[in-house]
Amino acid sequence: MSPPLQLTLFPVKLTVPAVPLNSSDTYTDTPQASSAPILYYRVRAFNGFNGGTLSAPGIVASVVVGASTADTIIGTSGNDTITLKQDSGHQFIVWTMGSQTGQIPISDAAGLMIVGNGGTDTITLDPTNGSPIPDRLRLNGTFVFGGSALSIGGTQEVDVGQSTLTIPHSVLSLVALQTYLKNGSIMSSSAVAAGGRFLPADVNSSSQAQIRYALVGDTDLDGTVAFADLLKLAQNYGASSADWGKGDFNYDGTVGFADLLALAQHYGQTTASGAAVAASLDPLFLKARQRR
Secondary structure, eight states: OOOOEEEEOSSOEEEEOSOOOOTTOEEEOOOSSTTOOEEEEEOOEESOBTTBOOOSTTOOOEEEEEOTTOOEEEOOSSOOEEEEEEOTTSSEEEEEETTEEEEEETTOSSOEEEEEEEEEEEEEEEOTTSOOSOSEEEEEEEEEEEESOOOOOTTOEEEOTTOEEEEETTTSOHHHHHHHHHHTSEEOHHHHHTTTSEEEEEEEOSSEEEEEEEETTOTTOSSBOOHHHHHHHHHTTTOSSOOGGGTOOSSSSSOOHHHHHHHHHHTTOBTTOSSOOOOOOOHHHHHHHHHO
């Protein structure tokens, strides 16, 4: 009989009782009630394997845990639909994904984490009983917001991490999106950890906006801050109703000197570069832009 195993899940840990496991076994934790919903987690690593270590790379064990207190939704490899709705008592956010369901307190400190698993998942926001998002919503994957118009309150935070998030204008206008990005209601903890090299980029189209994790100054999202980005900013200098793709990097809707300075500070950088590359811009160009 093996000792208890510490299974490192994403993003939680589970201690499994002393049971023998091999690469094809599944450990099932009995739900709190026969009708309790379940969540499926992929095990990323664990510290014991029949008393030894797991040496074969790529082996993934499935763990089924009761979801009645779970704060993490793990999507399938396909395109999932996840619905978020506040309960009628205004205490919990109730979520459903297919036959799975669960709930967390609105003010839960860890918040609700939604992890995509390769597909493009739709998060349907149902405002019937009030705001359908908890005080903290964390995303990891590729998502589309659906449903009714979204309003993010002062205590709420949507952490997009390095996710790609598409938001139709019917859910959130570009102006509202930029307001939330500017005041931090929509933010990226990954960008914060990167020390200012990256930010959530808002890329607008006629019907929707898309948030993508990008280098500051990278207007075309090709992973490099280069002359093409400088040219795009110059062409739109002074423009209003602007997005990231036109050179607005501080979410104020206008392409101005602050944006030019931000691009200059990151000029020559790539997503792979770990250190800043000195910008080499014509000082006369900078002064000309500043005078406008």
